Amino acid sequence: MSTPMRHGPSQQGRTPSQHPAAAPTPQASTPFSNSQAAAAALSPHGPRSSPQQLKKSPAAGTLPSGAISSQSGNPPLNFDSPSAAAALGGLGLDINLDSLGVGGLVGGANRSDEDDRKKRMDTVIAALWNFDTGRVSNDGLERLAVFLGLECLWETAGTGSENDKILIIAGRTMGIEVHIKNHVVYHASLTFNEPSPMLDKHVEKASAILFKDLALGPGESQLTKKLSKFRTNLERLATLDRLSTIPGLNCHEAVAGLWESLEKLHRWDVEKLREDPALNDKSEDNLRVWALCSRHGCPLVHTTGRVGLTLAYWKQYRQFPWNTVEHETGKTWGILIDCAPANSMVYTPVRVSDKWIDPNIVKTNPTDDEVMSTPGPILDWLEPPNTLLPHTEVSKSEGELDSVALSVPKPVEIAFMATFDPPVVVTHGVAMEIYKISAFNAPLSGSTFDNLLFPVKDGVNYDPSEPRIMTVTQTVPVWTDRSKLRSELPILKAHRNTLIVDKPVYGHVVTHVPISHPKELVAMLPLLRQYAFLSLLLSNCFKPRDDLPRFPEPNTPNTSNGSSSSIHTTNRDLGDLMSRTKDDNSPESLKIDVVLSAHPIPRLQVVFPFKEATAMINIEIQLNGKIHIVSDNIFSALEIEAPQSKGKHAPLTRKILAEKLEACEDIDKWVEFIKLQLEA
Structure with a gap:
């Protein structure tokens, strides 16, 4: 659990604990408290009934002195369990827990134990749900369909061969025919039980995808062909089929x-x-x-x-x-x-x-x-x-x-559900805006925005209330002559990038929201693009990739808060040219600092060596992923435009530089472009 941050609301907005929607709701019972609530609450041998265990409870500190006796002759009543509170109420004991100063125990005293139990249960469910679906075969297809609640019917194909069969996977609204011979699928098609122009126009595309999921592809054999892709698509079809009500709702x-x-x-x-x-x-x-x-x-x-x-x-x-x-x-x-x-x-x-x-x-x-x-x-x-x-x-x-x-x-009693793929990491305030559009009351996480983007590795000392520094080294293709950008091969250069999060803010991962109208999705798009592009810029700069050679890491210790060390390479936007780059074998790394400020609007301050001084450019990622250069020290204080470039090139303006960053989607290449165009 993250340590509460020390910055005030003016620096980071309202925290989850300050927002009404984020407050934890006290629970009246646990999943195991229905049948044995009274016995567990009053038994001296019940769970967590010893005074020592009560003393260890995080909420036990709220008890006033002498509020609960723990003498050996009287087994203590364990108010640390929600099931005990429910049981006492059911027995007609009118006990005012708030007057005893233990009101907090009912809602969250045993929260850690319940969270651990829930995590273990979720792990078991995930293991059962994500079981190995096996390989494509007669038995494998039938097991998968039955597992998803669909009916199966085998028929003999018209060829007369016993090994040539047709599996019909049927639901309420649709059916899938799979032609399989010797456990090799050679045809698959999707059909709907009732004719519908809106569905029929797309059915061939869906059938082609299902067949591709099952058919043997290049380099595949019966021993290696898995059902995993087919299962994902069949599961989506089965979910819509199961929720349909015929007649009335498809x-x-x-x-x-x-x-x-x-x-x-x-x-x-x-x-x-x-x-x-x-x-x-x-x-x-x-x-x-x-x-x-x-x-x-x-x-x-x-x-x-x-x-x-x-x-x-x-x-x-x-x-x-x-x-x-x-x-x-x-x-x-x-x-x-x-x-x-619903x-x-x-x-x-x-x-x-x-x-x-x-x-x-x-x-x-x-x-x-x-x-x-x-x-x-x-x-x-x-x-x-x-x-x-x-x-x-x-x-x-x-x-x-x-x-x-x-x-x-x-x-x-069915609602439209919108699932974000991939999930979008946003700040707490933006998450509340998105949920407000869809009228969705979702629990918010207590983690920081930067930790959700770049999770801290296990064993690293991390204090979310303190500034965070993370440094990586990546390989960047660089041109040395702007007049030969199309003909000259780039050299490979090392960049030493440092991410500095001065004021951490709370963040949230938006995974899904219910919607009632497509206009709600359209209203979310500007915010989603803003943070999708921010995550893309930061990922390209601070996450490792493997499409270019790696430079060795500097042999220096790094003790920064939440730090990590890795190689990061550039995007695949140079095509086959990347395989023909020259390596200058230079040990020098260009040092680039990026200061992230996520509240109230995401901003990045990019600092790098420029001429004989240091360049400092403050950029703002606006709605719809637009870049706005707020300030810089490259341009003259009296001029908006950059110095006239040599030759026939047009002068660089802040707007042009912003558009260049939008196009390349990479801070490292953007910095190299600025240095190539403006450095004498």
């Missing part, structure tokens, strides 16, 4: 309806970008990537080996001409959209519709308030009608209901 169709509206919005974004003269040279694929990262995202269904709907909103190498929305090179940030049972959360039920936004996309007559409060286009979102289920008949043993009650449809 969760597959509900998700497909979201794609219809998001795709209309994406196509409109691309058309508007095509009207921009600055983007005339961009291809259709480039415009789609541009819309993905700067507009309203790009909905992808059954792509990149994944069955289901994903709203992609950020992509690595987004400004490179060879990149496309479905290009698997580089990292893509997206939001998986599925359905989930359980106890506050939610708006799933609605099956493809009309979430007006065909015109934007409002023709927006109000003055909308114009003032919305910086971009004012989208004309629609509210589809509620999806209701017909009331089912009840048995007479449950009681007679009149005809009016039976005719009233019931609401759907």
Whole structure:
């Protein structure tokens, strides 16, 4: 558990303990307290009943002197257990725990033991859930389908061979046919039980993915072909199938309806970008990537080996001409959209519709308030009608209901669930903004933002209330002559990068949120892009990679708080040129310091040697991943533009330098670009 930080709220915003949503809720019972609560509470041999154990409780210090007697003749009542408190209440003992000064014991005195038990249980569940699904075979396919709650039926194929069979995996709404001969799959197809135009248009893409997951690929054999990829996709299909209610609700169709509206919005974004003269040279694929990262995202269904709907909103190498929305090179940030049972959360039920936004996309007559409060286009979102289920008949043993009650449809107890892939690390305040958009009340972590981005290694002395320093060495390709950038081979140079976190702030990992409308996802995108790009910049600068040769680490001890030592290499944006680089074998490392400030807006101060002095550039990562140079000491105090470069090159401005960093996505290469262009 992290040590509470010493900085005040003015430095780091409201901490989880200060926010109402983050306060722990006292629990009335444990999972094991229902059947033996009274006996465990009153037995002197029950768990944690000794005075010594009570003395060791973290909450025992709240007891006033003499509040509880621990004489040998009277076995002590153990108020340290939530089950004991529940049992005493059930026995009619009117004991005011707060008057005894032990109110804190009921909620969290035995929190550490319960947390340990929960962790062990989660480990067991994870081990059972993530069991080895085995290899592709007749028995392996059947076991997996049954495990996911689907029905299986074997049929003999038309060839007449006993080893040539068809496995039909059936659910409420869909079925999968797998043709397998001698434990080798040669055909797989997905079908839906009821015809649906929204589903049928994507079924071939889904079938192709399922078949690729099962068929033997290059270099694979029957002994090595695993079911792991097929299981991931089948599990998503099975979840939507299990939550569907026929007739009335098809969760597959509900998700497909979201794609219809998001795709209309994406196509409109691309058309508007095509009207921009600055983007005339961009291809259709480039415009789609541009819309993905700067507009309203790009909905992808059954792509990149994944069955289901994903709203992609950020992509690595987004400004490179060879990149496309479905290009698997580089990292893509997206939001998986599925359905989930409502359980106890506050939610708006799933609605099956493809009309979430007006065909015109934007409002023709927006109000003055909308114009003032919305910086971009004012989208004309629609509210589809509620999806209701017909009331089912009840048995007479449950009681007679009149005809009016039976005719009233019931609401759907299913909600749309958005899962962030990958999860996004944000500050505490930003997490609250995201959860406020979706009306989701989620527990917040007590860890720091930097520790979530760069976890401290085991055994390292780490105090979250103190500044943190982390140093790594990475290899960077460097050009020495700007006139030969296209012809000259780069040399490999070592950078000694140091990350300094002066004022740690609380952070949170956003994993999933329930949503009621796609407009909620669109409202989150600017914040998500801001922190996705921040994490990309920091990862490229401070996380190790293996695509370039490594320089030896300096043989100097590093005792910085939370420090680590590793090699970090650059991104794969130089293509085959990387394999033809020259090595200058220089032992000198360029020292770059990056000071991270995450509250209230993420900022990076980049410090590096420049000419005969030290350059200091303060950059701000704004919404939608835009870079703004706040201040620097490279430019003249009286001029906005940089000194005129030699030759025919245009002068460098702060705006151009910011765009260069957005394009290269790498602080090390950005620094080398500045030194190459501006150093005499």
